[in-house]
Amino acid sequence: MSARQLARRLAPSIGLVPGPVTHVERVYLDTVDWRLFRRGEVLVDESDASAERSLVLQSRTTDRSDLVVRASSRPTRANDLPGGLRDRLAPVVEPRPLVDVGHERAEVWPLRMIDADGKTIARVDVERVECDDVDAIVRVHLRAVRGYDRITRQMRAALDAQADLSTADDPVVFAARAKGSEPGLDRSPAPLRLDRAGRSVDALAAVLGHQLDTLVACEDGARRQLDPEQLHDFRIAIRRTRSVVRLARPHLSDDLAKVWESEWEWLATITSTPRDLDVLVDEITVARAHLPTESKPGLDELEELVRARRGVAQSVLTAALDGDRYGTLKRGWRVGIGDLAAAHSDPGTTSAIAADLVARATRQLVRRAEAVTVDTPIDAIHDVRKRTKRLRYALDLFESVLDRRATKASQRATKRLQDDLGAFQDNVVYHARMTELLAESSGLAPDTLLVAQELIATFDSRVASARRELPTQLARYVEETSAATDRRP
């Protein structure tokens, strides 16, 4: 039966008034990790035949009325949403982008129940829905009107009594499945809790296994470039893995500690360029707000250039993730982790190894931090930053078995130092990437070159300012850390 026939049959039989038929395109928006769906909300970008566009926020779990906001374009970030929507969604969604998680085209036959005062008290939409490669379906969508629960229940009963209707998936679930994904499915592994008295090798195996699971969970997002944050998380899993391996080297077999090192380095390198370019795009976006409007054509060309380069880097990354080398690394690493847990006979406890790793990372960091002056070469400062991250990861990964108070204080201090070092190192990288880009591009417009030079000057100025501050910041960190170490029993 067609949607039209069904609407015509339902209207008189359950006391509904038909409205004019409309054609709409709906794009369901969510983060790649389904933050809205898991919170019980659905955001729909809906356009009709007259190109009127609305963003509709629906609640799947409460009786809240839909929030409908006119829009001129599809938002990609929650911060770009209009007022009421932004206030409600940005705290949940940011920094993840909003992506198309499912879409459909629908021919809608709206039916309304209207009371004696002319008030709509029930809404039923009969829709013919087309969705990707799935066969078109006819859907009857009962839309509750807030405050008219009794009528909604009656309407549901009346629809249930229709012999040829059966219960269907929620529209967003239907659209997402048609696109090949499962709504609400969070692929990231559950948070890891270690057993303080457990064997150290089991803890190391669990931590490394958890990072491998995280890597695999972010793989699809990194491969399909759905969300820059997924690539970022993918890289963090690599860095954490390498950090743990470096710190725990005496406890690991040669196979784990050395054989795979070059492979992890390779993976870190191929993910580095796309990530740097993602951040450079963000920097250009920030610059738009500060530079005069005359800079816009230059910024446009520059952004286009960075995005083109990002596309090339993505091709390299995708090919690598689809290749044998990456598959071999994952399989081999998993086997190595399994062997690690089985091999050692007297490995010590988890809390002992956690304290040992943190102490070692702290010593290494403090030694290097003490040597930094205003003239220290960039590579040496970069090394300090790597050691800082290494300590931070050790603190985070073994947090559940470390002394809570001391760990929190150390995490705070390390995070601050990481930010201080980041202010230096990130701008060094931006400078290098931008210079590289200009060297490899020819025929750029003078406006573009001018804007690029302005950006490079900004990066240089940030580097100089951060460098001046670094010795003091590092000295403060060393002082705090030494004082905290002295206080420990």
Added chain:
Amino acid sequence: MYSIKGGVGKTSAAVNLAYLAASDGEPTLLWDLDPQGSASFLLRVRPKVKGGAKAIIRKKRPLDAAIRATNFANLDLVPADLSYRHLDLALDKTKRPTRRLASLLRPLADEYSYIVLDCAPSMSLVSESIFGASDALLVPMIPTTLSTRTLEQLTDFLDGRRGARPTVLTFFSLADRRKRLHRDVMETMKPKNATLLDAAVPSTTEVEQMGRHRAPVNAFAPKSRAARAYEALWTDVRDALG
């Protein structure tokens, strides 16, 4: 929306401003606190609340359960109820009557950007509870000498009470520039009153037509003079609220 005097265009302004806020994409709730139920009538919602004023004020039923969607996107309504005429009595039996409405509205703060209270004309315990629940008091005034005196009474009253003072925003309502008195009052008051908004709502047939259309002016006559005046008023109010 508050006034000691009746018949000053309070409900019309409340309905139109709530509608305009909702049209801006801001989730908005209008609570019709006037037992006459004019706002409920204009939005076609029956003036009936299960359990009446007593159940809501005593928190026997959450305010949330009384909310009705209107025919307009993003605009919900808590309808009036005849029992609101005893709201003072119901409030008087609670522990902190002047904070009661604020405490009833607090759970809705996450859901709505704006909550508009359309109050019955009076100076009572209900008014005090409304002052305690509001960020701003929007006070419509017909440009006559009597209205200016009423505003002074309200200001004195607010100055004399304890607790946070809501921002007072006044505007001329039912203004008829053909009348000399209206013109004179509008011109003399403007420089003297810092709370006075620029926008003034004229006395037009469209505002009266709201009862026939049972809809906000901006919904059925969006290009009319009254609709433009309400838009200007909404802009002033939104800017003043920040």
